[in-house]
Amino acid sequence: MKTRPPLRLLFGLLASAAVLPAQIDTITEARVREAVSWLADDARAGRDTPSQGLEDAAQWLAKRFEAAGLQQGTKGSWFHEYTLPGLRVDSREIELKLVRKHKDKETTLDLQPDVDVRLWSAADTASGETEATTVAQADDPVLQRLLGAESGRRPIVIEVPTDHPFWLGAAGARTMLGGRRAAARPIFLVKKGLFPELPTDGTEATWTATWKAPAPEKVEIPLKNVVGMIPGTTKRDEYVIVSAHYDHIGTGSPAEGDSINNGADDDASGTTAVLLLAEALAREKPPARNILFVCFSGEEKGLRGSAAFAEHPPVPREQIVANINIEMIGRPEEGKQGMAWITGADLSDFAAIAGDALQLQGVALTEFRMAGQLFAQSDNYSFAKYGIVAHSLSAGSLHKDYHRPSDEVAKLDIPHMTKITRGLFEVVRAFADREPKPVWSEAGKKRIERLRK
Ligand SMILES: [Zn+2]
Secondary structure, eight states: OOOOOOHHHHHHHHHHHHSOOOGGGGOOHHHHHHHHHHHTSGGGTTOOSSSHHHHHHHHHHHHHHHHHTOEESBTTBSEEEEEEEEEEEEGGGOEEEEEEEETTEEEEEEEOBTTTEEEOSOBSOOEEEEESOEEEETTOTTHHHHHHOOOOSSOEEEEEOTTSHHHHHTSSEEEEETTSOOBSSOEEEEETTOSOOOOSSSOOOEEEEEEEOOOOEEEEEEEEEEEEEEOOSSEEEEEEEEEEEOOOOOEEEEETTEEEOOOIIIIIIHHHHHHHHHHHHTTSSOOSEEEEEEEESOGGGTSHHHHHHHHSOSSOGGGEEEEEEEOOOSOOOTTOTTEEEETTGGGBSHHHHHHHHHHTTTOEEOOOTTHHHHTTSSTHHHHHTTTOOEEEEEOOOOOTTTTSTTOOGGGSOHHHHHHHHHHHHHHHHHHHHOSSOOOBOHHHHHHHHHHHO
C-alpha cells in the first residue's frame, strides 16, 4: 500500500538530499565483519598463491568493485595479470604399489591413481622400487618435517583422511609455484582406511614401494591483482594507490585439528579496508587525484603481485604519487586499541599527513618496535623501489596466531578494525586531495638511493 508521506518527512528527505550523505558512515562494524568473514572463510582454504580460493576471492573483489561503481583499473578488465614460473603435477599419472611385510605375512596394496593415491609434491625422480619406504600418518607429529624435507632418495607415503586439505589439494592436475623446487623424491598421499592394521605387539612392519611419478611439466602460472579506480577531477594525471594483499599461505599441517590458515588479520583485514574504502569513496564527492584500489596476490610468496604491478603498472609509473598499503589492522597490541602505526615512518612526510587525517576519526599514531624493518616486508616496498612514497599502515601486532590456522575472524577486534578503516577514509582523502605530493625525508632519500643501486 502506498500512502502520501507526511510533509515533515518530505522536508527531511529534501534537506538530507541537499548535502551529500556521509559515506564514511557506510563503514560499519557489521559491514567490516561481513567482508572479512567472507575472505577468511574456510571455503577460501587460506587463499594460497595459486589456488581456487584465491581465484574465487579475486572474482568476488572485482564484483564488489563493479557494484560500487568503480571503473576498471586496467584497460577493459578488473585484473592486472602477470605470470610466475611453476610446475604442473598430475595425480592421475602416477603409480604406486605398496607391499607391507610384517613377520612372515605380506600385504599388497595396488593403489588406483587419484582415487587411492595422490602426488603431494613434484619430484625429479620418475620411478623406482624402494625398500624401507617411510610410511606416516597424517596426524604424525613429524609430518611437517617429512613434507619439508628436501633431501633423501626414498619416496614418502602419508596416509591422510579424505577430508584432509592435503588430500583435497592434491586431486587431479595442479600447479605449484616453481620457487618450490622439485624434490629429489616424491611424497605420496594415500587415502585413509586402505592400510592394514598396525602391529600392536611392538614388532615392526616394513614397506616396499614400487612407483612412478612423471617429472613435472614447467608452466607459467597466470595470476591476478584486482584493480578498481575512482577517477580524479582536478589532478587527473596523478594517482594514489590504496592497497592490501588478498592472498595468504593456504593450508598447512593441522594444529589442534585445524589446517586452514585463514589469514583473517593477515591480510583479509587490509583487503576488507581497501574494499570498504572503495565502496564508500565511490559515492563521495570525487577526489582531485585518481585513486587506484589494488588487491595484490603473491605477497606471501615474496611480494610477487606488487612487484609485477610496479614493474608494469596500468598507469604511468611516474604519475603515481603515493601508495597507502594496509597490513594487519585487526588485532591491536594490548592497550593500543584504536591506534595505528606506519612502517618506516621517518623516511617521508607520509606519517605526518596520515597522522593528521587519522585524528579526524580519533585514531592516534603509535610506535611499533619492528615498524622500521617491516618497511621492506610488505607490498609498499615494491613501489618504494621505484622512488614512490610508499608505506604500510598497520594497526596490529605480530601476534602468536600470525601465519597459523588460528588467525581467524573470531580473534579480530572488529570495533578497532572499523575505527581504523574509518580513519583510513580520511587518510585516502588527504592524499588524494591535498595540494603537495608526499616527499621522502633525507633519510628516505638515502634509503631509496641504496635500494636503486
Ligand atoms: Zn601480510
